[in-house]
Amino acid sequence: MLYCKNGPARFISHLDLVRTFERVIRRADIPAAFSMGFNPHSIFSFAAPLQVGIGSESEYLDILLKNEVPPEELHASIGSVLPEGLHLKEVWQVPDDSPALMSIVEWAEYEVKLELKKQLNAGGLEEYIDSFLKQPEIVVRRKAKKGRVKIVDIRPGIYSLGGFIKDNILLLRMKLKTGSNGSVRPGEALDAFLEHNALAVEPAETDIVRTGIFPLQHAGMYLKR
């Protein structure tokens, strides 16, 4: 299924989202398959975890059922029991032997809206983007376990960066590496871009939304109806 995560739901952490869907599936009263063992739970998986606080127009989830149910029926049952901010867009059936969603994701697209403290023209923006992307490496620091810091080059994971400017409102579109082989977080790419170009923003006005998750080319069929 394809769904959005906005409004209050953008503050549901990935771990809490697992808990939330567990309950959504029970409320929807669909013939979900349960795991074996002492604590049976329904079997479902996400395409790519989303950071808390970032909205999304395009999240994927697959749910294993015990038997076939028409997608329209599932759409009605699940769509009517979601908490505020989770919105179901599409439900479809995939073959039983489909690979795990997680394993086929290659990149995600994000849209960033922010308010610059100074005005900028379209030409200026293009120069900033070029100069940012021309860097041989873009090094960011990530918090790792036990209070350590990990140094990561995110340049190879920034697949594209484009933008649009009107007065001091800047819209950026970023395609970033995402998936089980490592991801670039939209926040760190954005901060690196702003820092590289010494751009000051009104922090309270920044809004990041994930607009798409895209698979490796050969696996495209699984993320489409």
Place this chain on the structure above:
Amino acid sequence: MIPGINFILNRVQKPARYVGGEWNSARKNWDSVSVKVAFAFPDTYEVGMSYLGLQILYHLVNSRRDSLMERVFAPWIDMEKEMRERRIPLFSLESQKPVGDFDIIAFTLQYEMTFTNVINMLDLAGLPLHTSQRTGQHPLVIAGGPCAFNPEPLSDFIDLFVIGEGEEVFTELLDLWISLKGKASRECFLVEASKIQGVYIPSLYEISWKDGKIRSIKPGLDEIPETVTKRVARNFDRVSFPDSPIVPTTEIIHDRIMLEIARGCTRGCRFCQAGMIYRPVREKSPTTLVAQARKLSANTGYGEISLTSLSASDYSCITEVVHQLLEELQDKKTSISLPSLRVDAFSIELAKEIQRTRRAGLTFAPEAGTQRLRNTINKGVTEEDLLTAVSAAFAAGWSALKLYFMIGLPTEEMEDIEGIVRLSRQVLEKGFSMGVSPGRAKVTVSVSSFVPKAHTPFQWEPQAPQDYLFSVQKTLKKALKEKSLIFHWHDPRVSFIEAVFARGDRRLGGALEKAWSLGCRFDGWSECFNNLLWRKAFELTGINPESYAYKRYAYGDLLPWDHIHTGVSKKYLIREHKRAMSAEATPDCRAGNCPGCGLCAELVAEPELYGGKWIAEIQDVVL
């Protein structure tokens, strides 16, 4: 939407605490109702959402077409900082409206150590802190819950207290509010409200003192009742019940269905306030429970249902209910848990049946280390009961058990402390002898300090001195040093402040406000509790806290909470106190002998046991 709120939410821990939008949360039209109530829980979201009373009142008020209720919790330290820096007033979760825009702010007082949060929330809402400074322009600030049974320490800040169960009295209050809205002044409303049973308006009562003792507590007007008697929800089986409770998206403390199977407990433990203030015992019928469980399960999607009451295994037909529920919920793969088991083999049998895994440990509460002291506190448990129960638990596959004790109990001696050590070791030995491997066996010994509470047989007793409590903890820590024993204790300094307020009076308002202004918040959280600030607050306001916590009252003294009636007579409490001093136990009235607490006569109420029975078959009753 509050400008910049998303930015702030991205900077604080656990932002889901502040956003609402959970399944089953209410979104009512602000302009189409006559009265708007903010339910204010003076602790974090995770604690507040685990409180069944919130769900009950939320359902009750939002079921009315003319009323709405939204929620607000105490913002955590980081959120408070952000809110103050940006001048964002305390806002409700549902509509993000400032709490000051509501008609009524209703606090629940579950624990004395949340009192500074009450003041902080009033301040964050931008309201005058004192009831005397507020006018008809401000919301009415009301409070209920167990700590309202001694309302005096908060009487400077709260306009109106609700004493007892809220289901009926809340309805009556809302009706009164609507009928007088725009027609009567705030003062006039308060006088009218004071005539509702269970409503206490501290500003309408005068307290006179003589030689540091209370001489009288009297209403200022003739038409106001001299004493306030608590409310009890009648016909409990049919009482309004939230069958579509809010399902939080973020993990809360009790993250499961709470199915209230009974209210009240007449075991009569002499330290226990809940056992005194929630009488009489009322049970729901198995038919009602099964129907409610079915609805709750379908409406929430929870995979676990917890049967709540003060003592689940005392429910007169618990086995029958558990079996029916297991059958009903089988295909839903829903598990059942019993959070409050007694120390007996019967309870273990029950736990064995319902718990699919043995991962969650079992907790036993012998409370005291010797039979003499257990008789004194009227905890009807013998050493044999405990050992039989733990044997049954080990035999059923549990390897981790938790024992709960209190120290500083009235009449306690060194022998009783040694008893805690001996009993804990005996339990562990039992595990070893039953073949639990030394690597897996674990006995956690959790020790808290006794806090004398209002309306209990121990209300006249002082708290034990802190030096003593610290030295006992040290002794226990040393004696319980062993690989498979884990020793947990509570900070006696926190228990001390708790004791000050639990039996406090009106003169404490200034100290409380001072503590808040010095920065005390979330005093029940060990990472936030600041004893130095509390000491300073008492010093600056000229209050000697020891004179409260360590005070021994005489039977003849007028107590600061004597105008609040629980239905349990003072005569009975005195009798129970005397029996405690001679280590005599008193049986549960459900076993057939009425010990004469006086409640049924005073409240014209009676126990509602399933099947209309008066006498229940109770396990392990000490006769």
